[in-house]
Amino acid sequence: MTAAVDTPPDDVLRVDGLDVSTADGRPLVKDVGFTIRAGERVGLIGESGSGKSLTSLGIMGLLPEGLRATGSVRLAGVDHELIGADEKRLSRVRGNDLAMVFQEPMTALNPTMRIGRQIAEVLLVHRARPDRASAHAAAVELLDQVGLPDPAAAARAYPHQFSGGQRQRVVLAIALANDPALLVCDEPTTALDVTVQARVLDLIVRGVADRGAALLFITHDLAVVATACERVMVMYGGRIVESGPVREVFTRPRHRYTQGLIAASDLTAVDDRGRLATIAGSVPAAGDFPEGCVFRNRCAKATDLCATRPAWTGTGPDAGYACFHPVPRGHGGVRAADTTDHQEARRG
Template sequence: MSSLLQTGPVATPPVEGRAVEVTDLTIRSGDRTLVSELSFHIERGERVGLIGESGSGKSLTSLAVMGLLPANLHAEGTVHVGSDERNLVDLGERELAGIRGTRSAMVFQEPMTALNPLMQVGPQIAEAMIVHGTQRDRRAANARALQLLQDVGIPSPAEAAQAYPHQLSGGQRQRVVLAIALANDPELLVCDEPTTALDVTVQKQVLDLVLATVKRRDTGLLFITHDLAVVGETCERVLVMNKGEVVERGSIDQIFTRPQHPYTRGLLAASDLSATDDQGKLFTVATAANYRPGHAVSRMTAAAPEISGDVVRVENLTRVYKSPRTSLFTAPREVKALNGVSFSIAAGDRFGIVGESGSGKSTLLRLLSGLDQPTSGELEVVGRSLVKAGAKDLAELRRNLQIVFQDPMASLDPRMRICDIVAEPLLNAANLEHGTAMGAKERADAVAEMIEAVGLPRDAVDRFPHQFSGGQRQRISIARALVCRPRILVADEPVSALDVSVRAQVLNLLADLVDEYRLTLIFVSHDLHVVRYLCDRVAVMRKGEIVEQGPTESVYSSPQQEYTRVLIDATPTISHVQETR
């Protein structure tokens, strides 16, 4: 990263007691303006949220405040951090490096990319103090690192200090990143989507920790996210960005209950999974004119499919893995990824599977899709046993069951055009109802039909994956999954990485396609609120077991297990924020 380019003399000195003051910040890439004349301030101890969708300019703003803009971007304006009278926009990299980590610090979205994988956790925290000379020697820095690990709630700090990042969980890694950020008592803490990759209960723990820490240290907080519910439970004031400009600003109460700008109202509507329009669809930014908080209409579903009975039957399913030997004298340790799981899914069901990382969701999906074999138990999909399944069984499974994955970019070949990506399942004769491969024209017609069904323009077939947005790429993944007309569609966290408005669009699309094509849907998520909208039945998983299952509304409104209640309570919602204001 290079420094921000110099633009002129030092502006008005900072106001005493402020963590950061930004005046007329403009960021350009060549002739294109990415952020336009942005001004805001954060007092010491104040918590301010910066919200907006991808491309709104919020992450660029955070990088500018930290002096981390890439070399191809040009910045103008004034950025003062803490009591430092220098304008960050005018400083070179050496001066900026002295400010980062002392007066300001940042917690990034993905902790694994922010940590050195070859260095133990304790020395990484100590290094932040040694580099800036805030501790007298390495022994003092190491002692302070242990205290910081304890402060951020890491169990057994001395043991964790000797661990490498990959040996910690995602939540623990994010706590370590927070410890590094706080090592030198900065006046400003910038958090850029710090909980997006975390499970809901871990997210709540990290958010509670951030709140307690900034309050105790009187640190200013700039919290950047596209999740309005998280901001509503974390911050005091909000800035709403759209296309590089702040379109609205105000207190949490004002923004969440009396928004003035149409874009703000659209974001709130799209974030509220408890509200639907008169057709039972989730609101998007474009359809939010008639949004009323908490106004939900029962979704109209299509008639039941002609197929009757159970299409999936799972009984006492177990999957045991053996971990590598730790020495020549110890036996491999057995890990039960699934332990006696039982459930059934009827044709036409919308079946949700929820649980945190490590609950067994991914293992169960691998077994259902024929990518792995169970250790014991019974598993049938559309009447065929997948226990010791042969090639013919798996070929039949591919015809009847297709998957939409979490990250569409990782599941789409970047070198293939969309027409070839969507048509690929049709090249396998086993995927076709009559067992004969289609001709080129038939494939092209089928692809065109599915591209239209998922709401993409016809000319999309001639383009490549990188030419589409995240939401559009997920639509392409759905088109590919449905082109061979499967009976069962498995969706594995398909909206967790999407902006709120795009999330609503994709969920509406899935609901429409499931009805139109009379599909059985298996929807996997860690978010019970998404499942509540889309699914009729749900199974809650924990540590390889199903701890609760039943009708979604019943499980949600009257959970029988404490773990289910914890999952529900840990997920922030727009409606809860609005009700408490």
């Protein structure tokens, strides 16, 4: 196991050498490392099967049975290593210092409990409120903060009485109830229609900003990252292949996979036959990525050199790329005007 490193005061989360593997040792996430600073909003993008959700579940200590995480995950304010910690210790951290919003809200809600009680339970378990009356009052206030009409009536309702967007607001209220230092969101808007998606996304950004919390936002939607995040990490084959400020990565990508993602996300760009851009091939099954550069079997620029693992080029784990044949500067990105700085937009 990688030796634990104390988290600097301005770092909320520090991940070092995170690996996720099956019981028989097949690697699914390999040597992932990054930091998230206090109040920072970071996106984690990549195609389905790239390892994004496994990374978040490894951080949270919620991996399915049969999978094992090694490495180091340190959270500011928590005096122990999260990797390998027992369930009792992890339960104290989850919902208090570290919270998560999943893609499907009904997986996080108890269908037999009223909404208000579910929020109140989180406050009582972590001793954020001294009794049920004050916890219920706080639950109603949280429902108001996430924009549910008539929050008192909403607190008396059951999950099935709400729409998908409303249920996701409830899950967000639960996640933010104890003012966590870091909120992890795993595709929280994917199942919602565009209008509802925008509203929920804005609630997430406002919720973490109001609390001074950091955000790790996992998605395959580059537009969502451009709207909500300041920094982005690109994942493929269980590895981080590029990382940096959103505007820098999206307008001047260096890794060939990042270039492909950006091209495929542009629904207005077509070739002379009217076809949209795609990345050749498909994502291999988890654990079946090639050795060396994990993207080499889909990359048009791959050479024999790519059979070895490319070194990280950059100023640190949070700014750089790992590619033998990087995209030349000024090629393969989107216009700077197409990337949105959410904070500036809100101030405007």
